[in-house]
Amino acid sequence: MANATCLNYKQIDEDFHYRGRDLGASCTGGRTTFKAWSPFADRIELHLYEDDAKGPCLTRPMEAGGLGTWSLSFEKDLHGMFYDYTVWIDGKGTLTADPYAVACSCNGHRSMVVDLSRTDPEGFRQDVAPP
16 A cells, blocks of 8 residues: 555545544444544554453454455444554554544543443433523
8 A cells, every 4th residue: 555645635535535434333233343444554453352451352353445444343242342453554553542432441542342322321311401
């Protein structure tokens, strides 16, 4: 993949503009999907953690898709698990949290898989703002 400094921004927009709203981690119906956008990556590895303080319990390569997207799915509900990525560009790996995550660990150290519909406290939908 060509280095980002070799392309102009207009060309990057033309080649890699992604309009999808499915980036990040989503878990529904017993399935969890991770999707990232990194058009200049040579590869991306997903790391899963059961606990934010411990090392990864699983590392898997993600699959390259169109327009610079990368994805990986599990036929398992991973709600509550932590994760991050190693993004490899020109032979250099960079560990990073998911910029599209909807939840994270303390201080944003790692991203967290969350089904937001399961986080609402009892009575949340009936709550109204004070006058």
